[in-house]
Amino acid sequence: MKRDIARELFRSYRTKSRKTNNQEEERSKKDDPEKLSNILNDLVTTRDWKKGIAEGTLFTKWREIVGNEIADHCEPITLFEGRLTIKTESTSWATQLRLITPELLQNIRSRSEGALVDEVTVIGPNAPSWKRGLRTIRGARGPRDTYG
Numbered sequence: 001m002k003r004d005i006a007r008e009l010f011r012s013y014r015t016k017s018r019k020t021n022n023q024e025e026e027r028s029k030k031d032d033p034e035k036l037s038n039i040l041n042d043l044v045t046t047r048d049w050k051k052g053i054a055e056g057t058l059f060t061k062w063r064e065i066v067g068n069e070i071a072d073h074c075e076p077i078t079l080f081e082g083r084l085t086i087k088t089e090s091t092s093w094a095t096q097l098r099l100i101t102p103e104l105l106q107n108i109r110s111r112s113e114g115a116l117v118d119e120v121t122v123i124g125p126n127a128p129s130w131k132r133g134l135r136t137i138r139g140a141r142g143p144r145d146t147y148g
Contacts, residue, residue, distance in 0.1 A: 054114025055079050065111045066104065070097070074122075082118035084108070087125070094124035 044050060058079065063071040074088040074097060088094040097104065101120050108117050 050114055051116060054112060055116075058084075058108065058112045058115045058117075061112070065108060070104075077123075079115070079117065082116050083121055084117045084119070085121045085123060087123050089125060091124040094122050097122045 044053065058065065059076055062076055073090070073093045074086050077085045077087045079085075086097060088097060097120075101122070105117065105120050108115070108120075
């Protein structure tokens with residue numbers, strides 16, 4: 001007797017669809033409990049929050065994504081329209097990170113799935129300001145007048 005694969009697939013399809021319909025009918029009662037993970041997954045998919053959650057994970061798991069040495073000397077500031085801005089504690093670290101930006105970007109993409117990072121901008125620490133202090137003059141042109 002020959003085996004009819006099409007009929008077997010049709011029968012398996014019919015029995016699976018019946019099982020899923022029964023499960024849906026069982027859950028149709030609102031008093032029945034449902035797993036919280038299922039509810040949260042449905043909420044994330046219906047509201048399209050996957051990208052936001054992935055970006056938040058990038059910030060919260062920064063140390064795991066880039067490693068301890070880099071995380072000790074820099075931190076992510078913003079992620080806007082695919083541009084990740086990283087602030088470093090010194091200009092030397094900013095220079096080093098600019099040199100390894102391609103490897104850093106590849107590492108971020110592989111370890112933080114779902115976060116859309118297209119480019120990395122590295123900024124150094126804030127420069128000192130001569131706008132306020134002992135040797136400033138109101139209405140003056142700024143640092144050019146400080147040493148003159």
